[in-house]
Amino acid sequence: xxxAWRNLYSKSDNAKxxxxxxxxxxxxxxxxxxxxxxxxxxxxxxxxxxxxIDFTPTFQRYIDFFEKSLxxxxxxxxxxxxFIVTLITLLTAYPVCYYIAFYVKKNKMxxxxxxxxxxxxxxxxRVFSWKIILGTxxxxxxxxLGAGIISEPLTFLMYSEEAVIITLxxxxxxxxxxxxxxxxxKIDFSYIEAARDLGLSKFEVFWKVTFPLSLPGVIGAxxxxxxxxxxxxxxPALIGGTEGxxxxxxxxxxxxxxxxxxxxAASATxxxxxxxxxxxxxxxxxxxxxQRLS
Amino acid sequence: MNENFIQINxxxxxxGNVKAVDDVSFSIKEGEFFSLLGPSGCGKTTLxxxxxxxxxxxxxNLLIDGSDITALPPDKRPTNMVFQxxxxxxxxxxxxxxxxxxxxLGLTDDEIKKRVxxxxxxxxxxxxxxxxxGQLSGGQRQRVxxxxxxxxxxxxxxxxxxxxxxxxxxxxxxxxxLRTLQKEIGITFVFVTHDQQxxxxxxxxxxxxxxxxxxxxxxxxxLYKNPENIFVSDFIGETNFLKASTKSxxxxxxxxxxxxxxxxxxxxxxxxxxxxxxVVCSVRPESMMISRDKxxxxxxxxxxxxxxxxxxxxxxFYVEVSGINKVIxxxxxxxxxxxxxxxxxxxxxxxxxxxxxxxx
Numbered sequence: 001x002x003x004a005w006r007n008l009y010s011k012s013d014n015a016k017x018x019x020x021x022x023x024x025x026x027x028x029x030x031x032x033x034x035x036x037x038x039x040x041x042x043x044x045x046x047x048x049x050x051x052x053i054d055f056t057p058t059f060q061r062y063i064d065f066f067e068k069s070l071x072x073x074x075x076x077x078x079x080x081x082x083f084i085v086t087l088i089t090l091l092t093a094y095p096v097c098y099y100i101a102f103y104v105k106k107n108k109m110x111x112x113x114x115x116x117x118x119x120x121x122x123x124x125x126r127v128f129s130w131k132i133i134l135g136t137x138x139x140x141x142x143x144x145l146g147a148g149i150i151s152e153p154l155t156f157l158m159y160s161e162e163a164v165i166i167t168l169x170x171x172x173x174x175x176x177x178x179x180x181x182x183x184x185x186k187i188d189f190s191y192i193e194a195a196r197d198l199g200l201s202k203f204e205v206f207w208k209v210t211f212p213l214s215l216p217g218v219i220g221a222x223x224x225x226x227x228x229x230x231x232x233x234x235x236p237a238l239i240g241g242t243e244g245x246x247x248x249x250x251x252x253x254x255x256x257x258x259x260x261x262x263x264x265a266a267s268a269t270x271x272x273x274x275x276x277x278x279x280x281x282x283x284x285x286x287x288x289x290x291q292r293l294s
Numbered sequence: 295m296n297e298n299f300i301q302i303n304x305x306x307x308x309x310g311n312v313k314a315v316d317d318v319s320f321s322i323k324e325g326e327f328f329s330l331l332g333p334s335g336c337g338k339t340t341l342x343x344x345x346x347x348x349x350x351x352x353x354x355n356l357l358i359d360g361s362d363i364t365a366l367p368p369d370k371r372p373t374n375m376v377f378q379x380x381x382x383x384x385x386x387x388x389x390x391x392x393x394x395x396x397x398x399l400g401l402t403d404d405e406i407k408k409r410v411x412x413x414x415x416x417x418x419x420x421x422x423x424x425x426x427x428g429q430l431s432g433g434q435r436q437r438v439x440x441x442x443x444x445x446x447x448x449x450x451x452x453x454x455x456x457x458x459x460x461x462x463x464x465x466x467x468x469x470x471x472l473r474t475l476q477k478e479i480g481i482t483f484v485f486v487t488h489d490q491q492x493x494x495x496x497x498x499x500x501x502x503x504x505x506x507x508x509x510x511x512x513x514x515x516x517l518y519k520n521p522e523n524i525f526v527s528d529f530i531g532e533t534n535f536l537k538a539s540t541k542s543x544x545x546x547x548x549x550x551x552x553x554x555x556x557x558x559x560x561x562x563x564x565x566x567x568x569x570x571x572x573v574v575c576s577v578r579p580e581s582m583m584i585s586r587d588k589x590x591x592x593x594x595x596x597x598x599x600x601x602x603x604x605x606x607x608x609x610x611f612y613v614e615v616s617g618i619n620k621v622i623x624x625x626x627x628x629x630x631x632x633x634x635x636x637x638x639x640x641x642x643x644x645x646x647x648x649x650x651x652x653x654x
Contacts, residue, residue: 188379188381190377190378190379190381191381191383193346193348193368193375193377193381194375194377194381194383194442195383195394196347196348196367196368196369197346197347197348197368197369197373197374197375197395197443198369198374198394198395198442198443198446199369199395199397199398199399199446200369200398201369208394209383212385213384213385290385
């Protein structure tokens, strides 16, 4: 029996691969595929009353979603906030990575470790720390008050869209740094010298050579920030208040206190689809952009 | 023909305490195939990069065709470079790579097309326009790099060890091809290499560099036949050094005492002073004759063969001469490792073939 099993194992590469993958596959089926299937099927049901669900399949929940202007506007707001967060992160992280990749000669690793140091603390702690910074009696306001620049605390800092954007940008910056750094670090400096040699100014070299060659990292950074921030609900819940609320907070409410699981499931499905669509569009257009640039 | 097409005047380049290029001055002629030759770390690549504008000199100035380019950035210089790793942009195809440097020249579309077609024909790459760098062999990549630089019609083409990555057969072919190409288009080539065979087979003139300085600048045959110092004699080809001391001068000749061999009268091209003990005699392995019987050459010594290496076109013999505490290398096209019984032979030297060099 054991011998037979061993023969099978050594003969078939597929069997070997699957047996190595099986713990991960099992986990993915358990925590990804089954919940996804459950979510999809729940989105086709109807919540009749507090405790009762009608299991007749229907598309009505999706129609409900688009008829509720609040949900649609929250979806748009989620995408908008994520988009701004992604953009700010890219604009701030790219120059830093460029600097480390091309100008730092020694101890590049030390730079990267120092930059990612804040991310060794928990996500929740970092969100809370922004509460301390941005709050009415927070670091920011008390400094300005103490200096006599303002006479009343700035209230828009906290419980607003801006607060959510600041917090999310900080929380996810490290995830943008690494793919950007790796893609820039990989660029052979002789490409840049060759472009200069062929008559391009430093500025042109960046747009014609460095940036196109770093695009895999840029796309990676966009996706790695955009996908999780669209669905983030911890930051808007703690920092956002009513102003900074995002769709995920509403979905959470549907599964919780509002108790309309089918509509919550439909909202989640719509959000997932939106993210997939945007991801596809981003990947496609950046590829086209590269070709256009060169 | 402009004798001083490229003028390098007192150029130094220091990196911290390291003097990569140390007060170098010379000129390169218009239309010349000029090589910078030396071991790694001798400063040849730094000198090329100074010409390209990727480095700026610590001291001195550079002129090309009469205008000072010392402070100009790479994009403003009349030079183009073929990089050691070719640096073919991987995100665009061959045609776009070649057109890359043309966009700033203000050419019409027709002119661009003509230039691209011409240069593709020149490097024999027609039909490869749509390929990407990853789809090309090493030799093809090298041609693209060459085409991309030449299409801009620079006054000077700089080549940084462009044949280093190719296998031997292809390298020999490309040497010949580059040489032919250079004569055809007449652009001044400055070629950096550590391969002495490559430098002497391709160049009109060669500058041998070591420790940031020019050791000798001359035509390849001069370099080989009349090396000016021990470094050049040792670096170019193979040679045997014999300790010696000079005695009295005799016109263009000088009397020397070669250690363990006796007194001889040899030519004194380098005008080495009398009564100096800091000299060596250099004799090339192929200028000596190895034979079974005694010869009537100026010097004929009985020797014992220690070892042989058969190289195909010739055989190299490592021999020991009684009284000389040194293994001497002799090469021969007539004899091979089977030719001598009992490993005894005679080696003969003509005084004409002895170069007298001064120790530093």
